[in-house]
Amino acid sequence: MPPTDLSPAQLLELHYFMRLTRSLEERLVVLHRQGKLVGGLFRSLGQEADSVGSAYALDRGRGDILSPLIRNLGSMLVQGARPVEVLRQYMAKAESPTRGRELNIHFNDLERGFLGQISHLGDMVPVMAGIALSFKLTRQPRVGLVYVGDGAMSTGAFHEGLNFAAVQRLPLVVVCENNGYAYSTPTRLQTAVAHLKDKAAGYGIPGVEADGNDVIATYAVTKMAVDRARAGEGPTLVELVTYRRKGHAEHDAQPYVPAGEIEVWAEKDPLDRHRRRLLAEGWAAEAEIAAVEARVEKELDEAVAGCINEPFPEPGTALDGVYADPPRAEDEWYRRLPIAQSPHD
Amino acid sequence: MPPTDLSPAQLLELHYFMRLTRSLEERLVVLHRQGKLVGGLFRSLGQEADSVGSAYALDRGRGDILSPLIRNLGSMLVQGARPVEVLRQYMAKAESPTRGRELNIHFNDLERGFLGQISHLGDMVPVMAGIALSFKLTRQPRVGLVYVGDGAMSTGAFHEGLNFAAVQRLPLVVVCENNGYAYSTPTRLQTAVAHLKDKAAGYGIPGVEADGNDVIATYAVTKMAVDRARAGEGPTLVELVTYRRKGHAEHDAQPYVPAGEIEVWAEKDPLDRHRRRLLAEGWAAEAEIAAVEARVEKELDEAVAGCINEPFPEPGTALDGVYADPPRAEDEWYRRLPIAQSPHD
């Protein structure tokens, strides 16, 4: 018996999403080396379980919405983001969800249930509090979930947003991914608390913790928080303890990481763990798992093929859509030159 | 025996500072009604003990520095701010510490040990963290103390400043005056915590609480925090529970306060309480207390007389001192008109 309400099919689906996350990132690494990406590449290697498991605790059918941070690609895939969208984003294609305007996984679809982040850490907390507020005001039994890192929790925006959500008892779950580092900064230079969940006490809300590399545990702990939120009991701070095995971005060789640390965490790889467990518990057979993995690769083959040769956006599209009205920004005068008549006319 | 290290003379001095705070504000009320003040008047009626007792825990001789908020007049007086300075500030006199530039008790003297606040709540926390950081970096055994209200604690600046101070184990004491309201907003709409000191847990620092209307208790609890800071053990969050018996400012008739609430707290008046205790414990005789009170009134008579007829600043002084270099801002061209020559020359 699975330790949660998850069926074997769902447990296998968790594996699918984790594998999809990892393989998609691996494809991106290759494309990055080939010079096909525009901008940096951010990995979540070793953290797939926390994104996937926590997002899986939401109810897409009911319209729950999450807001990922840079390492929560997995959560977006769970919510229905398609690999080809991510690839197009990273390659700045005209057909990308943001039409080449915003980077990597900074894109959204509120219908499917994910809101795109901006780079400024912390801001998504008050914004997601606002989304949760709209659920409350319109009496919809929906839940919002926002990811923060150990670093993002030090921002003023995090504090203001979570405090507001707590006072208003909003249906919001705050998932804190404690992955040991904010860029190069270890958690002990980020905060003096022993556990990030301890920060919950300052907001009068519960703080709970789980092993972020155990996808079932991340699901289970988040599910409790989601249920609590949906029941009108307000926010929960969920700490998922994990580890960032790659650099902040691909260009970061992690000189600041003590020797051996990464290896220790490689042992705890969430995909290996879940895979072993699926087999050991008899929730899935080797062939089923292999089929899922093959499906992932096939989907990614198609996704890459489907967009690799697409063009960048047309230059002039850059002026559209700053406002609903006017619909287009002014073309600067110097671009309309050379003008035919003398300027005196 | 007094319950702390305070001598009877010091216990009487606490009364002096509380009485000075209250009487100075009473003078300001009169001046306000007479139309002599410029701008609003902010009272600390009923909160004198928390400002005075906590500031008294600092060691002025060693150069400790505090930063008050709008209701911490008492703390500034303890640090050596003179009533005439406060009066000049409120009357926007040329001779006021800020030369008529900043309002009310927004002024400072780092030599005497107080830093002037700005209106934007929260900002003084990181700034005082910086002052405490300078003590640490230069290996001076000095302590910084910053006041925040129940309201100010909701700001992002508070969060960032205190978190930084905690991580750096800075010699900083954060005194939170829980006076029930931020303007009209009751504390339950400000935060979901039961006690403001609970917020300490989110920073990995101790949170302690005391009766803010008991001047000895406020002294004692702050003293512990100050000693801790001086010993290099980092920040403490000190909650002093009190009550704002007047409106946010004089113009505020407190329509939002439930009937009877103010009266309950008037019973707990910190001056009355301390006075009764001085007598009951035999720490001071009625005549000694009366002499202190007379001294307060005399000092205030002199202070008012000494500045009431002073002029406002000269208009042109407004351009001095935006920068060290250049020392004076440009006089706008329209003020240098009418010009003698034709503009074509």
Add this chain to the structure above:
Amino acid sequence: MTEVTYLEAIRQGLWEEMERDPRVFLLGEDIGTLGGAFRVTEGFLDHFGAERVIDTPVSEVAIVGAAAGAAHMGLRPVCEMQFIDFISCAYSILTNYVATARYRADLSVPMVVRGPCGGYVRGGPFHSQNPEAAFVHTPGLKIVCPATVRDAKGLIKAAIRDEDPVLFFEHKYLYRRLKDDLPAGEEILTPIGRARVAREGTDLAIITYGAMVWKALEAAEQLRQTDGVETEVIDLRSLAPLDDDAIVAAVRKTHRVLVAHEDTRTGGLAGEITARISELCFEWLDAPVKRVCAHDVPLPYAPTVEDFVLPQTEDLVNAARWVVRY
């Protein structure tokens, strides 16, 4: 017709929009039980209830951020900054998140941030600010500054109905000093992006906005009486987008221009307007465009120094004479 104050006009505008559209709700510090520091929302809590009139913690980032999130979901939040000076706390989320949302992510953010701006009230450096310059510089935001009772109502209503984020800066000096008759039955809506000719004139134009419009009108009257000079006064009303057509029309008509605002000069909006004039109708100028703005210092609060720093009617008169005689 009933005579109402500028403040009451804003109140009416908010009230009518909340009655008309259940998606509209308010959030801010002390706006509920107290009705706001200036009582703009007095009575709203009782009438509309605590879910539509939300007293928030002292958290400007949360106010703006939560409004943005709610706006994405189809609500129409109106945020109050207790004093507009505190909008600076939300500068990052406004300029980075809110302003860019439609452009970068096709997100609608129909929200309003309003609050009392401006000086001449002995408020000192942190209760007198005019923060428009930094926001006018931010593509994606709209900014309006009503000068009249009618526009106070017309612009707040238009701001709430706009599909994009609008900053609404109301001048606290005008709150209770300015009164005008407003027709009872009429729905007042002032289009965003359109300036108003506050006074017709042929010799000189003063282009300005907010409370300074009234100083310009005073100056214009004085100039007529003492100098026989006819001054046109343009009340921009909308600072983003700017009404280039109205600016150009005034320049073409008068050939001499003062651009005036209460905010400090360097980097202020007057520079932008001057540059537009230079670009759009340089040929029509008979004199240099000159600016009448506050001195480049934080605003001090003693009456003598505040009055010195801020532009006064007499300064406009002086400056106008210079430009006319040029």
Add this chain to the structure above:
Amino acid sequence: MTEVTYLEAIRQGLWEEMERDPRVFLLGEDIGTLGGAFRVTEGFLDHFGAERVIDTPVSEVAIVGAAAGAAHMGLRPVCEMQFIDFISCAYSILTNYVATARYRADLSVPMVVRGPCGGYVRGGPFHSQNPEAAFVHTPGLKIVCPATVRDAKGLIKAAIRDEDPVLFFEHKYLYRRLKDDLPAGEEILTPIGRARVAREGTDLAIITYGAMVWKALEAAEQLRQTDGVETEVIDLRSLAPLDDDAIVAAVRKTHRVLVAHEDTRTGGLAGEITARISELCFEWLDAPVKRVCAHDVPLPYAPTVEDFVLPQTEDLVNAARWVVRY
């Protein structure tokens, strides 16, 4: 003489000042062990120790606020913003607390806030910003933008020695692309407030700063070769205070001016410069002052759209031709 990059010049300037003055210390995110996102402070932690090279939490308000407090006490903090885009988070404390401290309270705040600004690097809307306009508008702050290797060093050193708060915006496009010889023994100090003639010319002046100086120089060369037009290029270097004398001298010499910057047009610094020209030397103009700036949109990141939005050398050439032919 050794050839160094623009980045290395900043590094040297910081290093020398830290060696010279024990009051100087650094704080910022990832500046210690990592040496900063761009490695400007690589090796500093080992050499100067963790008390003078402080890795902070992700807290721009704390960084700036703590620097201000330390500066009051006589230290000389230099803050790094990992990307200058995040300075927006500290906008309130910078403009309200830091900028006003001397004026309102006689407090010295000798501190520097530095960080990588600018686009042309496919950084998207939040890693490419040019935030100068809002700060130039704030009395009490100084702002410098080095365009050359020499000024990168000379201005960081001058900024650290200044008694007032200085924002130092370093262009990340130039970090490793720009190289120059710097004399080994000489102490390089660039005075704040003084522009530089980057190229002499008589037919037209392009007034600009930062990375755009190099585009202006390219345009000038092209204009000489193809049109026989001699373009003067003014590198402002210091945006606050602005060097009015240098601006006026260029106008008097050439009578035709383009003001160019990478930041968006509306409300940008070019408007201020245009207004100053109008006020100070209108009579010397033979053509309207025209601006060449980014389009008024958030900066998109795909190469095609980024290049479209930002001004390019060819745009300057086109614009220059228009102004010269006017």
